[in-house]
Amino acid sequence: MRVARVVAGRVGELAIVFLGVTFLIYAAVWALPGDPIAALGGDRPLPPNVVAELRERFHLDEPLWQQYLRYLGGLFTGDLGTAFDGRPVAERMASRWPVTITLALTAWVIEVVLGVLLGLWAGLRKDTAIDRTILFGTILATSIPIFVVGVTVQLVFGLQLGWAPIAGTDAGWPVAYLLPALVIAVFGLASIARLMRGSVIDSMESDFVRTLRAKGIPRSRIVGVHVTRNSVAPVLTFVAIDLGFLLGGAVVIEGIFNLPGIGQLLFSAIRTQEGPTVVGVATTLILIFLALNVLVDIINSALDPRIRHD
Incomplete structure (x- = not known):
């Protein structure tokens, strides 16, 4: 009920x-x-x-x-x-949803995995050079506009180094999606890393960790089982909602990398003043984002009885 x-x-x-x-x-x-x-x-x-x-x-x-x-x-x-x-x-x-969903999920996996690992690493090494470097990197990443990051990555890693194609999906997954997914993932990755770092620091300074240490539990087990599990919980809400942002954030990147997805459709519709298409795509993205919000609330309410929504 x-x-x-x-x-x-x-x-x-x-x-x-x-x-x-x-x-x-x-x-x-x-x-x-x-x-x-x-x-x-x-x-x-x-x-x-x-x-x-x-x-x-x-x-x-x-x-x-x-x-x-x-x-x-x-x-x-x-x-x-x-x-x-x-x-x-x-x-x-x-016909364009498969491209956008593939791009968003690829970016989502990248930002979740790297964000959690970097946040855990920084939190366990609070106030060290590694911690400060990760914090500086995450702040720098979120300070640069996404189109600047996209064009720079395309120029350096695509044109100059030739590590991945710079446009289209002919190379298939993951080759054709790697560069654009990395660009989109940078911003969410930075937020997840900071959230995870703060949670890890709070957990490491909590009473239950001091109790586990007093009982002689190895540090590796404390971190791997107890600290990580407790620290990931606050990140889950952001991670779920961020999937909606990734779908919307693909607009600029699909335009830059010429990926035939929903973002490119919206991008071209804006340029040609195709009003019905702009409104239809924007409405769909809004519905997805709102549905994810409801889903997050349901999960939080089911998992944590202390949560109340009055």
Whole structure:
């Protein structure tokens, strides 16, 4: 019953967030300067009657609030809208999901494994040169914009050293995904390392560790069994939610590395003012992120009875 109450409460809260965020995105997309229908003709302007017909077909002649309500009604039936080329947005996204999911999961595994190991290493060597180096590296990593890291990695490791392809997915997994996944993983890796370091330090200074030492338990067993298990728990929430950020963060990187995923679709749709596609992709990413939030709350509530959501 407690878990059910948590789920009901969180779903209600996130429904309000979903409505607010999607309306802001919808309004922002359709408030962009320029006429997306007129832009379809390129250098040759479309006849006025064709423009009027297309605006009516895509309901662009209606007030913004009415367009948004119509879009919401379609969402409840699984309709993400129709692109200007006549194809459903969901159909355009379907073929691109495998690339984005593969990229996100690869980056997720990299950041979890390296982040936990670096955080554990730094926490066990508090205030040493290793600890300070890891802290400096994580701060530096999160201070550089992702597109700067992406272009730099592409130039150095792709073009100059030739360690991995710089574009496309022809080489398959993991070769084609390694560089872009590393770029995306850097930011989450830095956060996980700092969280893990703090948890390890707290655990090592806790009473239960002092008790284990007094009983003569070997340090390797204390760290490997007790400290690591207790330190990983606070990181789990961040790790689960970060998967949603990885899906969204793939937008810029897929554009830089020319990966035919959801991010590249959104990137190209923004450049061509393909409003229905931008709104459809953004809505899907929001739904995934909110669903992960609910999932994290369910897991936390089930595993830790002390957690209460009032």
